[in-house]
Amino acid sequence: MKNKKNKLEHNFSSSQEVRWCPGCGDYAVLKTMTQTLSKINLSPENIVFVSGIGCASRMPYYIETYGFHTIHGRAPSIATGLKISQPDLDIWVITGDGDALSIGGNHLLHTLRRNLNLNIILFNNEVYGLTKGQFSPTSRIGTKSPSSPKGSIGSAVNAGLFALGAGGTFIARAIDTDKRGLGSVLESAHFHKGTSLVEVFQNCIVYNDKVFSNFTSKENAIDFQIHLENGKPLLFGKDNSKGLRIRNNLELEVVDSKNNKDDILIHDETNPVLSQLLLSMEPPEFPVALGVIRKVEKQIYENNFYESHSSKMKRKVSINSVIRNGDIWTIT
Amino acid sequence: MNNMKKTNIDEKAITIRFAGDSGDGIQLMGAQFAKSTALKGNDFATFSDFPAEIRAPAGSEFGVSSYQINLGSAKIMTSGDSPSVLVAFNPAALKVNLPLLNSGAIIIINTGAFTKRNLAKAKFDKDPRLTSALSSFQLVELDIDKLTSESVLRFGLSKSKASRCKNFLALGLILWVFGHDIEKTISWINKLFIDKDTIESNKTALKAGYFFGETNEVSTTLPKYFFPPSDFSSGEYRNVKGSDALAYGLAAAAELADLPMMFCSYPITPASSLLHKLSEMEELGIGVFQAEDEIASICAAIGASYGGAIGVTSSSGPGISLKTESINLAINTELPLVIINSQRGGPSTGLPTKTEQSDLLQAVYGRSADAPIPVLSVSTASDGFDIAIEAVRIAIHHMTPVILLTDGFINNSSHPWLLPDIKKYKKIAINQPKRDIKNIFLRDKSTLARPWIIPGTKGGIHRIGGIEKDFETGNISYDPDNHQKMTNLRINKIKNISNFIPNQEVSFGPARGKLAVVGWGSSFGAINQSLRSISNKNVSQIHINYISPFPKNLKKLLEGFEKVLVPEMNMGQLSALLKDKLNLNPISFCKVTGQPFLVSELIKEINYCLDE
Incomplete structure (x- = not known):
């Protein structure tokens, strides 16, 4: 069984030479991606x-x-356009923070709103890498870069909150090198019926190294990551010693989980208020929410397209009869 | 007025204009009069002039909606320079259209609407009937409002509902003036409305108008026009609007290629009529996707083409500018795509509802890098049918995006159309291999096109993109020689299309002579009509539909004339192209007023060129 899997995984690696910088987080995502594709065992074509x-x-x-x-x-x-013309294809959109949230923000908004059944994997490294290190729309305020030598002055956009506002039906997060967490999120994204947005915290070793270390580093991981599971209590920290509960003013707070057992919130992927609270959490006050934050069912665009299309995109009549319909006259 | 008699006017054609408020049903009335004209056997051409504002205040100048029709027994090529008859439903309609009229034109005015308030709304200081403003015209004063309300009195309609029948009363009168049979229009009204009261009241108003003409003193003030049937070739006809013919042509192309079509667009004037028409054509295997913006619409069309459907996108100049980068993606990935530009006055927002043909150089040259693309152009309303088929054929056959140029004037004009038979058209061959794919990028020797392998095809896995690709493998390549090779390939692939398109024909006149009047696009009718009027044996009309690449014989053909005159609704773009591509030195005649060419101004210019 193991051998067979390895063989399949090999099938998803192309013959092209990989040209990312050595040590780039993209390598890890690529590997987990091909492994996930092998696992879900789809025909590559x-x-x-x-x-x-x-x-x-x-x-x-x-x-x-x-x-x-x-x-x-x-x-x-x-x-x-591809999904509408060929709804049976399994489509993965690969994008970055600049691509998805800056120049392509409008398209991301409308794709999420329409809820086509496809997966969007957003590699967020909080920087423009390919153009040599300028600040991006997810860069935190004050980010020094070649185009912001004194520090960037605009607030950052939160990808997950953006997706929530756009009516996104699947919002998840993972860390590039977290093989298990990322693999499981990619798999869930694939099986979700609707547009899945997966934000991957991806380290740019050249222009923005360790930008996520406040929650990804070995020493910070335990206290600043919370891995969500639907229906399970929101616990984290060493031996799950910490938990999240809600205050009277509808804000979250981190509490000792043992002494506040009954107050600990249970993760509910369908609760929009909870989605918003979880997506907003940032260190040092809170851990970063990882895993599937939101997952709801909504009408799917391409399904509606075909259901409402009277001929299901198949020609039923000839143009010859259509142009002869109505006020026609004959000259003999 | 005293010279007018109840007589046939000794003319072969006449131009009439109906004008009123947007809510007066002017377009409906005009369209029915056109149908009735067709059934009478006369040729015609029409143009609808809508206000730019959606619900302009009633009675205001900018809320005037007009419908112009030129009809007669002669061959009709345009909707007419200047109307000889105007039906004005209110003072604003009179005011706006007065400058357009022929001297001596007949103006039928609805006196019921000539109230103090309406005169003020139209910004008339004084009632024009009491001034010299109308002295060079023949005024026919009719209280259409009152005649209408009286005729439908027995239906007990509300005042506003009764008033809505006035276009039918006026139509009835006009039908009488032209000696049309009203039975056809009556049966049309039966089908047009559902509500019985509406049907009966409109029919009553129509008849009232007709009989009013027949029995009243109107007959002494209004001439009667009678045109013997025009010389049509035999066959089935319908009246067709430019944007509709284009939509039918796209559907026909999908049928000829036996593929579904995805039309992806974003609303923009004057291109939206195509979006609306295609939205009603699902039965022909057409899908419509209204995207969030111009860029998304072309990208969705590219995605659909990548998936094996015929991707089509449509816009007007400003929207085409936004699509430019995506056009280059389609060029580089060699995907079939049709980009339709319904040109309008520009630059920027410009004159959205007015017509211009100033996006020619944008179409031919307006992209970054060496990015050649075929460009086709529509010349008349019905011409869009064949040109749309040609655009799709070239896109698929040569695996390239194609730009199709039309304009706001063509979209909103109509004329009788001899219905084509799709069975007589050549099928569009597609090269979508499904098995035994040996070389994914193996090019066709005659077209240089790559095969159209679509996702889902076993054994066809490959990757495409905007990055330069290797000639052989299609993989990313930064190799200097390969880029030169690929650039040459892209240029030669498009140049080579001239081997697949028909030779340029002469539309009117001899193949050699003193003067060739060379045009493209919607000026066809006006140029043709002016040459017919001049009837000088040394002048020919050459109208170009295949703009890039040009037909192979074009240079030689044009060199057979002493002079080449190029009238254009831009500042000389086809002239520039003829200079650049064919090394010719034409005389440019430019007009950018947002209005189409008048036959009279073309005749003047042609005569000037001949005398010089």
Whole structure:
């Protein structure tokens, strides 16, 4: 069984030379991605990777499936047209923080709103890597970069909250090197019926190294990560010693889980208020929420498209009869 | 007025304009009069002039909606330079249209609407009937409002409902003026409305208008026009609007290729009529996706093409600008795609509801890098049918995006259309291999096109993208020689299309002579009509539909004329293209007023060129 799996995984690695910087978090994501594809065991020809522009967007070249490396910010739109024309394809959109939230923000908004059944993997490294290190829309205020030598002055956008506001039906997070966490989230994204947004905290070793270390480093992981499971209490820290509960003013607080057992919140993927609270959490006050934060069912765009389409995109009549319908006259 | 008699006017054609408030049903009345004209056997051409504002205040100048029709026994090529008959439903309609009229034109005015209030709304200081403003016209004063309300009195309709029948009363009168049979219009009203009261009251108003003409003193003030049937070739006809013909042509192309079509668009004037028409055409295997913006719409079309459907996107100049980067993606990935530009006055928002043909150079040259693309153009309302088929054929056959140019004037004009038979058209061959794929990027020797392998195809896995690709393998390549090779390939692939398109024909006149009037797009009718009027044996009309690449014989053909005159609704873009591509030196005649060419101004210019 193990051998067979390995063989399949090999199938998803393309012959192309991988050209990311040595030590880039993208390598880890690529590996977990191909392993996940092997695990869910789809035929490679029925999978399409569509990407925009940026370091992460090179990924389609490195996976042995159909791939379309498009233009900056527009991958969701191209994926939308493809999904409508071929709804049975398994489509993965690969994008980054600049690609998805800056130049392509509009398309991300509308793709989430429409809820097509596809997966969007957003590699967030809080920086423009391919263009050599400028601040991005997710860079924290004060980020020093070649285009912000005194520190950036605009607030950052929170990808998950953006998705929630857009009506996203699946919002999840993972860390690039967390094979288990990322693998499980990718798998859930694939099986979710609707648009899945997965934010991957990805380390850019060259331009923004350790930007997430306040919750990803070995010493911080235990206290500043909370791994969510639907229906389970929101616990974290050493031996699950800490938990999250809600205050009267509808804010979260971290409490000792043993002494406040009954107050600890239970994760509910369908509760929008909880989604918002979890997505907003930041260290040092809170841990970062990882795993599937939100998962709800909503109407799927391409299903509605075909259900409402009177001929299901198949031609039922000839143009010859259509143009002869109505006020026609004959000259003899 | 005293010279007018109840007689046939000794003319072969006449132009009439109906004008009123947006809510007066002007377009409906005009369209029915066109149908009735068709059934009478006369040729015609129409143009609808809508206000830019959606619900402009009633009675205001900017809320005037007009419908113009040029009809007669002669061959009708345009909707007419200047109307000889105006039906004005209110003072604003009179005011707006007065400058357009022929001297001596007949103006039928609805006196019921000439109230103090309406005169003020139209910004008339004094009632124009009491001034010299109308002295060079023949005024026919009719209280259409009152005639209408009296005729439908027995239905007990509300005042506003009764007033809504006035377009039918006026239509009845006009039908009488032109000697049309009203039975056809009556049966049309039966089908048009559902509510019985509406049907009966409108029919009553129509008849009242007709009989009013027949029995009243109107017959001494209004001439009667009678045109013998025009010389049509035999066959089935319908009246077709430019945007509708284009939609039918796209559907026909999908049928010829036996593929579904995905039309992806974002609303913009004057391109939206195409979006609306195609939204009603699902039975033909057409899907419509209204995207969040212009860029998303072309990208969705590219995605659909990548998935094996025929991707089509449509917009007007400003929207095309936004799509430009995506057009280059389609060029680089060699995906079939049709980009339709319904041109309008520009730059920027410009004159959204007015017509212009100033996006020619944008279409041919307006992209970053060496990015050639085929460009086709529509010349008349019905022409869109064939040109749309050609655009799709080239896109699929040569695996390239294609730009199709039309304009706001063509979209909103109509004329009789000899219905084509799709069975007589050549099928569009597609190259979507499903098995035994040996070389994914193996090019067709005659077209240089790559095969269209779509996701889901076993053994066809490959990757495409905007990055330069290797000529052989399609993989990313930064190799200098390969980039030169690929650039040459892209240029030669498009140049080579000239081997697959028909030779340029002469639309009117001899193949050699003193003067060739060369045009493209919606100026076809006006140029044609002016040449017919001049009837000088040394002048020819050459109208170009295949703009890039040009037909192979074009240069030689144009060199057979002493002079080449290029009238254009831009500042000389086709002239520039003829200079650049064919090394010719044409005389440019430019007009960018947002209005189409008048036959009279073209005749003047042509005569000037001939005399020089």
